[in-house]
Amino acid sequence: MSDIREQSLKKPIAVSEYLFRRLHEIGIRSVHGLPGDFNLVALDYIPKCGLKWVGSVNELNAAYAADGYARTKGISAIVTTFGVGELSAINGIAGAFSEHVPVVHIVGCPSTISQRNGMLLHHTLGNGDFNVFANMSSQISCDMARLNKPEEIAGQIDHALRECWIRSRPVYIMLPTDMAEKNIEGARLDTPIDLTEPKNDPDREDYVVDVVLKYLHAAKSPVILVDACAIRHRVLKEVHDLLEKTKLPVFVTPMGKGAINEDHENYGGVYAGTGSQAAVAERVESADLVLSIGSLKSDFNTAGFSYRTSQLKTIDFHSTHCTVRYSEYPGVVMRGVLRKLVERVDVSKLSVPPSPKVTNEVAKNRDSSQTITQAFFWPRVGEYLKKNDIVVTETGTSNFGIWETRFPAGVTGVTQILWGSIGWSVGAAQGAALGAKDAGTDRRTVLFVGDGSFQLTAQEITTMIRHKLRVTIFLIYNDGFTIERFIHGMEAEYNDITRWKYTELPGVIGGSDETVRKFIVKTKDELEKLLTDKEFNDAPGLQFVELWMPREDAPRALKITAEIAAKNNAKMTDE
Template sequence: MADIATRELRQPIDIAEYLFRRLREVGIRSVHGVPGDYNLTALDYLPNCGLHWVGNCNELNAGYAADGYARVNGIAALVTTFGVGELSAINAIAGAYSEYVPIVHIVGQPHTRSQKDGMLLHHTLGNGNYNVFAGMYAGISTTMARLDETYDAATLIDNAIRECWIRSRPVYITLPTDMVTRKIEGERLKTPIDLSSPPNDPEKEDYVVDVVLKYLHAAKRPVILVDACAIRHRVLEEVHDLVEASGLPTFVAPMGKGAVNEAHKFYGGVYAGTGSNPGVRDQVESSDLILSIGAIKSDFNTAGFSYHTGQLNTIDFHSTYVRVRYSEYPEINMKGVLRKVIQGMGSIKSNPVHHISNQLSEQEQGSREQKITHAWLWPTFGQWLQENDVVITETGTANFGIWDTRFPSGVTAISQVLWGSIGYSVGACQGAALAAKEQGNRRTVLWVGDGSLQLTVQELSPMIRNNLNPIIFVICNEGYTIERFIHGWDASYNDIQTWDHQGLPVAFGATDKYKGYKVTTRDELTKLFANQDFCSAPFLQLVEVHMPREDAPAALRITAEAAASRNK
């Protein structure tokens, strides 16, 4: 018999169903995670809510996968169990918080009565404290929603999802076992969650726009520099229109790869201080005004803090403020400001852009060398890429090498430049490939080192289980190259056990829908790139790419030297 509170509801709905229907409403189609006894009942609701359960090998990988899914799809969901599960995922969620990736993290908890009584249940610390793990997550979640009562559950869910989207950062939702089936008002579902950002104060916004335009019109050599937060805070349409309307030379920071159409005539390449192509560096650092959009000036993103640009010549656009030279305007979102700058810009001074291509250097063109080097690989890879590909690069040589690749239009680039958790890319590849499949089977390509792969190789299994078809290139260069360049060139701790990489998918259950390759020369890789069956990515493919142990992109060498110097 329904209780009085339930009888008063117009459209009763279980809390778990309400939560999962809201996830689908904001565009989530697949949920990552690992089952555990405190979330099992909730997982039963997924199919009826139109959500697909991925089923990852462990929670850390699931968190990485949710991160990759969110970067392609726009937002993701992760379900873990209390204590052991959520702590296994905490590194991945910290990375998502660091890099502004929106993940709704749902934690199945013990019964509310068990928590109040301080029972010594499994997955606890044995001290009756059920708040300790939530406390750990408080610093890496933009919102905490504790679903301990029915009266505010719907409000907490809606607010958490909204904050996740608007702030573009993880949120933490607890779902105790007894709250899964509790009834709340389902009529709220008829009103979609408002995902729009709060509007800027019109008078303040207009003032900031006038200040920006004053300096822009006065500049003789202005440029645009786009970074990761332009992607995360969804101003790419404004960025595109700004580039078109202004005709200004436009560059990206490493974390901003993919934010700008790199096939555009005004695209000038990747700027990372001394790690930049010389022509790029000269044009950016000689400019008298930089329109910096969504910058994250971390060490790896600036090649060891090697920017040679001054704040006096910079206008910074962010999601919560705009800084014009040394004057900061808080509580101003860049989206509205950029749109009005475009509308009021008129004619401004612009200069020819330094041309960037995937053409090999003259030295490489004339070389008979057959070793696959980074100087040869990344421009060659750029020639092979297709429009709308998803490209994931692991922290290490691939992360820095991709700077020298000019993308076709529509390419999504995924890397973890700021957090830099080794092994991230394999889990992220699974999530990204799944989101790409949901979007019409965009081709997904991963570059990962042989050392990094060993941390998260289990995610090959969910790729196979979910019929995903990424192309995985494993750089085989005998261990942790980026670590060698920082410290311990010949140290045993930077060495790894050699694996049979081609055989790994077979060990995880891949049968007829898998093919492995091994390339040791430039001719072999060139021939593979020309293979149409390979290029069509009909199923999972893994390629061992053997490269010299001592070789690395120039930008990595510069950044590693800076890191080694700081570590001293």
């Protein structure tokens, strides 16, 4: 017998269908996650709504993959089950929150009746508290939607998805089993969710623009510095428009790598304090004005807080406010300010100093030995990469080595420098590749991951095989946790790992010689032969390269940052 409240509905629709149709509407095409008895009924609606079920191998990897998917597709979704599933995913969701990545986390949970009666169910703590896990996730979500009341559910879903997009952070949606097929008003689907960013108050915005222009027009050596939140909060068009009009030197932080077209004549390289190349550090630190866009000044993003720039010479543009020197303007967000800067800047009043020249310095870093060193490898990677590639780098040597790689135009850099969860990159590469495929492109995804990190999430290769994704994996075999060795314990047992037969792994977990190409590379000549091979460069599917590097070798920037991190870890006082 139908609920009398459903009789007045104009277009009855099940809650699960409403939710998944909204996900499709905002651009999601694949849903990561794992089945569990509290979400199974809801999962039946995924194909009905034009979505694809990914079928991940565990919830942690699914969360990592959802993170990577959102970075190439714009936004993502993951479905887990109550308690055991959602807690396995929580590390990956926390990373997305930390790094401003929009992920919709949907948790199938016990029925509202079971919750109300405090029943002793599986996947609970046995204490009748059904909100304990949601309360944990509340700290890493920008919105919580507990779908308990049919008359409120549609509004809750729409609000959560808007918050996820606008604020570019995860949201948590708790879907009870007895609500999964409950009918709600589907007429709301006729009106798309409003995803437009709230506009600044015009007078306040104009005032900030005037102040910025005053300092910009007076500056003798201004530069632009682009960081992660310029990417996450989708202002790269405004940034490039500003660059094209002003022709100012532009630099990126490690977390901002890929934000700027690195073929642009004004691109000057990666700035990370003492971790920068000398010419980059000199140019940025001598500037009398730094236009800093979307900064996240974490320790690894700044090479151990080693910036030598002054706030007195800095203008910060953020998604929630702008700061001009020491004056903060809350609620005046960067998009509107950047647009008006482009409109109103007087180029005749600008001083435009030259940018440092950025090249992939392969010859300079090639010694006479056949050993593949970090110093040689990363510039050589810059010559291997193609336009519009997706480059995923793992926490450790890869994240720091890629600073020395000049990208071709259109390359998307995918890194996790702030959260820094080892193993993240394997799942993220799967998600990023799937996001590119769902967007209708044939972009290559190239993953660089150390052997230690790879062992945490290696089984995600099976998902790449299952979905026929175009991924090339460079597994850096250097016998353990190199970044940890350089911070502390070069010879310590806890930084050691067991040697795997890495190239045999794809065959064990679902691959074949037809679906996965495998290589072992130990010398510079072998590397050169591989990187110049047309079939390798154009391969449509999965490729796995075991790349040998010395155990006690690391990129220049990693050595610098690790030394500073070790000192910070050992500090006993604030002095």
